[in-house]
Structure formats: C-alpha cells, structure tokens
Amino acid sequence: MNKSTLYKGCLEPIIMRLLKDNGRMYGYQLTQMVKEITKGELQITEGALYPLLHRLEEQGVVETEMENIGNRMRKYYTLTKAGKKQTAVYVDELRTFIQSLNLIVNPKTAG
Amino acid sequence: MNKSTLYKGCLEPIIMRLLKDNGRMYGYQLTQMVKEITKGELQITEGALYPLLHRLEEQGVVETEMENIGNRMRKYYTLTKAGKKQTAVYVDELRTFIQSLNLIVNPKTAG
DNA sequence: TAATTATGTATTGATAAGTTATGTATATTC
DNA sequence: GAATATACATAACTTATCAATACATAATTA
Numbered sequence A, B: 001m002n003k004s005t006l007y008k009g010c011l012e013p014i015i016m017r018l019l020k021d022n023g024r025m026y027g028y029q030l031t032q033m034v035k036e037i038t039k040g041e042l043q044i045t046e047g048a049l050y051p052l053l054h055r056l057e058e059q060g061v062v063e064t065e066m067e068n069i070g071n072r073m074r075k076y077y078t079l080t081k082a083g084k085k086q087t088a089v090y091v092d093e094l095r096t097f098i099q100s101l102n103l104i105v106n107p108k109t110a111g
Numbered sequence C: 001t002a003a004t005t006a007t008g009t010a011t012t013g014a015t016a017a018g019t020t021a022t023g024t025a026t027a028t029t030c
Numbered sequence D: 001g002a003a004t005a006t007a008c009a010t011a012a013c014t015t016a017t018c019a020a021t022a023c024a025t026a027a028t029t030a
Helices: A011-022 A027-037 A046-058 A081-105 B011-022 B027-037 B046-058 B081-105
Strands: A062-069 A072-079 B062-069 B072-079
Touching: A011 A027, A011 A046, A011 A072, A011 A081, A011 B081, A027 A046, A027 A072, A027 B081, A046 A062, A046 A072, A072 A081, A081 B011, A081 B027, A081 B081, B011 B027, B011 B046, B011 B072, B011 B081, B027 B046, B027 B072, B046 B062, B046 B072, B072 B081
Parallel strands: none
Antiparallel strands: A062 A072, B062 B072
C-alpha cells in the first residue's frame, strides 16, 4: 500500500465539493486548497486532476472560462446547475463512505 | 463515478484492521463482517478480497490454516507479528485520511 | 423434488483511476 | 543564472477493483 493511493475514487467528489463551496476555481488553486485544508496530507497530482476536470467538462458537470493574468492563462471551472445537483449526491455518498470507514476503524466512538 | 469505487486503496487497511480486532478470520467471514458493520454500505467482492489476502500472505503479513467444517474447507487468516506492526501504521494512515476527507466534506465540524 | 439461496474458496479479463515523467511557458527569488 | 513557484496539459504505465465464471456443499423454499 501507498499512503497516497488511499483516495483513489474519492477525488471526484472532493473536487466537486470544493467547487461548490468556493464557486469559480482554477486547477492549480484546487491542488493548493486541498493541500492547505488537509495540512499537506492530501496532495493532488496534475496527472490526476486535469484529466478529471476535462472529463467533468465533457459531461457537463462544470463549465470553463479562460482568463489572462499577466501573461499567463488560467482556466476557471464552475459547476453547472446539473453539476451542483450531482455534487450533492456524490458528497452525500462520500459522507456515508467516511462514516463506514469510521465504523470499521473506530468501532467504539463512531455510531 | 460509482459508489462502490470509493474505497479503492482502503481495502487493505480495512481487512487488516478487522483481523487485528478479531484474531483468526476466514474470507467469507470478512466480507460478511464488513457488510454488517457498515450496515450494507460496503460490500467486498471476492475478486478484490482473495487476491489481497493471498498477497498479504506472500508478504508475510498474515499466516493461514485450513480447517474442515463438515465437508467444506475454510482458510483462516491471522496477522503475523510483522503484520500487526504493519497494521498499526496503515490504520493510522487511514485515520489521518478519514480526517482529511472530513476536513474537506465537513469543514465546519471537523477540526 | 427441483430450484434457489447461502456458504466457501478461487481465478480471469477488463476497466478506470491513479502515478510518474515529460513538455511548455512565465514570474519570482536567491 | 539557477532554482522555485505558478499554470496548463498529455502519454505511458501500474494496479486495485469489478463482473463474471468456476467449483462444491448445505440449507431453504416453492
């Protein structure tokens, strides 16, 4: 096992949740926010993030706008209406999943 | 996404944790216990479980004994000493991971 | 009694979600 | 001028899991 492989399968709801909470965000910002919130515990790689974002765009879950900051471009992602609905469902599933993990790892305190 | 794909990467610490708590267990029993504890939320498939158990045996994390119950055979798994050590580390990592997920999904209550 | 479900271990082929590595480019800091 | 941070992107590879299948016995149900 590898510490960093734990979140396989959870990345999608994680990203969607952050977009729901913060509105417009760009890729690099998402990686930094995850790192910051989890105090460095979760680090999203670009190889995981960008294909995911593109997939979400393809599916109509997010929509994008480009913006130029100085000479660099940024691609901002926003949840669509359908995306927000989706997010609610996924985050709920993730919560249930967390609860399930808790029941196994902390059988006494988790109820 | 698929609800059942959430726990990719978490199965190993889950199984090891159960073995640590309950001592000797057999494969089918592990699947049933996970299902029971999580009220049906997590269902371990054989295609995931048995290869994992075999891998753990290969690595010296668990050791096995066969037993005949009636006419059916059962293969019991027990953590080795090294396995118990490993388990402590992995479960700790899983706890940290759960905490990280919580920080993202429940930013207000999780601290 | 025939069919289905539960118990029990195991393997195979396919898939998808990651990692690692690489590429491009600008801005900043030492 | 070298290293680091910012910013997007893709390609090749790995691997953990699923779905399906296989085999076998016991128990239940129609």
